[in-house]
Amino acid sequence: MTEHGGAGRDRGQVRVRFAPSPSGDLHLGNIRTALYDWAFARATGGVFVLRIEDTDATRVKPEYIASAQETLRWLGLDWDEGPGVGGTCGPYQQSQRLDIYAEWLAKFLADGHAYYCYCTPEELQARRQAARQAGGPSGYDGHCRVLTADQVAAYRAEGRRPVVRFRMPEGSTTFTDLIRGEVTFDHAHVPDFVLARADGAPLYTLAVAVDDVLMKITHVVRGDDLLSSTPRQIAVYHAMGVTDDQVPVFAHLPFVLGPNGQKLSKRNGVVSINWYREQGFLPEAICNYLALLGWSPGENREEFTLAEMAAEFDLARVNANPAQFDVRKLEAINGDKIRALAPADFAARLTPFLAAEGLAADPPSAAEAALIAAAAPLVQERCTTLAGGAAMLGFLFTAEDQFGVDPEAGASTLTQEAGPVLATAHQALSELAAWTAADIEATLRAALVDGLGLKPRAAFSGALRVAVTGSRAGPPLFQSLELLGRDRTLDRLARARAIAAPA
Numbered sequence: 001m002t003e004h005g006g007a008g009r010d011r012g013q014v015r016v017r018f019a020p021s022p023s024g025d026l027h028l029g030n031i032r033t034a035l036y037d038w039a040f041a042r043a044t045g046g047v048f049v050l051r052i053e054d055t056d057a058t059r060v061k062p063e064y065i066a067s068a069q070e071t072l073r074w075l076g077l078d079w080d081e082g083p084g085v086g087g088t089c090g091p092y093q094q095s096q097r098l099d100i101y102a103e104w105l106a107k108f109l110a111d112g113h114a115y116y117c118y119c120t121p122e123e124l125q126a127r128r129q130a131a132r133q134a135g136g137p138s139g140y141d142g143h144c145r146v147l148t149a150d151q152v153a154a155y156r157a158e159g160r161r162p163v164v165r166f167r168m169p170e171g172s173t174t175f176t177d178l179i180r181g182e183v184t185f186d187h188a189h190v191p192d193f194v195l196a197r198a199d200g201a202p203l204y205t206l207a208v209a210v211d212d213v214l215m216k217i218t219h220v221v222r223g224d225d226l227l228s229s230t231p232r233q234i235a236v237y238h239a240m241g242v243t244d245d246q247v248p249v250f251a252h253l254p255f256v257l258g259p260n261g262q263k264l265s266k267r268n269g270v271v272s273i274n275w276y277r278e279q280g281f282l283p284e285a286i287c288n289y290l291a292l293l294g295w296s297p298g299e300n301r302e303e304f305t306l307a308e309m310a311a312e313f314d315l316a317r318v319n320a321n322p323a324q325f326d327v328r329k330l331e332a333i334n335g336d337k338i339r340a341l342a343p344a345d346f347a348a349r350l351t352p353f354l355a356a357e358g359l360a361a362d363p364p365s366a367a368e369a370a371l372i373a374a375a376a377p378l379v380q381e382r383c384t385t386l387a388g389g390a391a392m393l394g395f396l397f398t399a400e401d402q403f404g405v406d407p408e409a410g411a412s413t414l415t416q417e418a419g420p421v422l423a424t425a426h427q428a429l430s431e432l433a434a435w436t437a438a439d440i441e442a443t444l445r446a447a448l449v450d451g452l453g454l455k456p457r458a459a460f461s462g463a464l465r466v467a468v469t470g471s472r473a474g475p476p477l478f479q480s481l482e483l484l485g486r487d488r489t490l491d492r493l494a495r496a497r498a499i500a501a502p503a
Helices: 028-044 062-075 098-111 121-133 149-157 204-214 224-239 273-278 283-292 306-312 327-340 343-356 366-380 386-392 407-413 416-430 437-451 456-460 463-469 477-484 486-500
Strands: 002-004 015-018 047-050 114-117 163-166 172-177 181-186 194-196 219-223 249-253
Touching: 015 028, 015 219, 028 047, 028 062, 028 219, 028 249, 028 273, 028 283, 028 306, 062 273, 062 283, 098 114, 098 163, 098 194, 098 204, 163 224, 172 224, 172 249, 181 224, 194 204, 204 224, 219 224, 224 249, 273 283, 283 306, 283 327, 343 366, 343 386, 366 386, 366 477, 407 463, 416 437, 416 463, 416 486, 437 456, 437 477, 456 463, 463 477, 463 486, 477 486
Parallel strands: 002 172, 015 047, 219 249
Antiparallel strands: 114 163, 163 194, 172 181
16 A cells, blocks of 8 residues: 655645646636635745646637636736746646657656557447446456557557556555545556557646656645546656655645535536626635635634735645535625725726726726716725626716616606606706705705605605616715716706606
């Protein structure tokens, strides 16, 4: 039995890697892993390596690789070595390391750690099925482990192109996982596995181990779904000459579950990090919430900065149990982070969302920028996402010929009963000398509350608000009217009055 561990042994400087295989947008699970890798490196004064696993050119595209790097930068997860940064162990993109893998593949073959396998997919399937029916293991049965020269010649004469398989040693592998504790795999259940395809293209099982060794990775922090690959990886390390005390320490992170209790995936919830970005979730809120899916700084603290996480992160405090993703909790944290922003910062972050909806130019004009700066504080305390904040302010930036009210809100408020309210408000505001929020409030209270006897809620949350903002909910009414301006306010009231009390 081979044992590995070493959470407490002196390994020198920590070197940890995040190694995505981007076949689309990074998802929440990817980011949680990257976040823990980054935090572990920062907490220990170690090195955070970004490695791109792109040997499968049919799935991993250059635009996905670029997007993954941009997303990590947006989140604040900077890497010390990797694409765009460099380092002494590069290149850090696997498609640029094919010669390295070929050299190790040849060495494994020469040393007897690997062998050519000529079995066809049909033969493998037939033998697996027969093994299952007989109640035996259904993994690879070692058919090509020992072939005679005649057998090899016959296979080659048929035109068969062999894959390369690793010769898994007998026995078992035991290692101490920093999260799961001691884990043992009996090699009887770890059949010989493929290192390279028939065309020589390396598979994950070869490239990941070679890269970890050559990049001097000390700790492998990754998802629980890769736990079963660990004995294979350790076996390849050994074949490369790595001794027991040099094998990286493993830490397998628990699954992130969706609302239905199943593993988070595209089938049971939105998992693309870019979707949350487009909805206006702040990077600091995303990192804060994902950190809580398995770890916390203690003392029931739920909100913290990346810097605070980096100062306190400890893999020993990562919970081994799966965590459940709750978008409502993320929204709550995002709202808190939005409210904590400086007003100018919030306005700057809100601007692209107004531009994305065609409500402001990109970049905004001087007049638009001034209006955004004045209006942003009205929604900063009320919105949970930047997209939501932009939607609340849409009525201020919409051209009059494009402005309309929400159909449902209009149907319930712009009724005949609302006619006198709108007429009274229009008359009172048209006579107002100074167009300030305070004067607007005083005038409308005198006209609607004192004059018509309306309750404040009925006066200001119904037809009047819908008429000028298009919605029943939004920023404070009187400040909104001040920013909207006299002419636009009176015009919208007149149009709403015509709807409520048609001639």
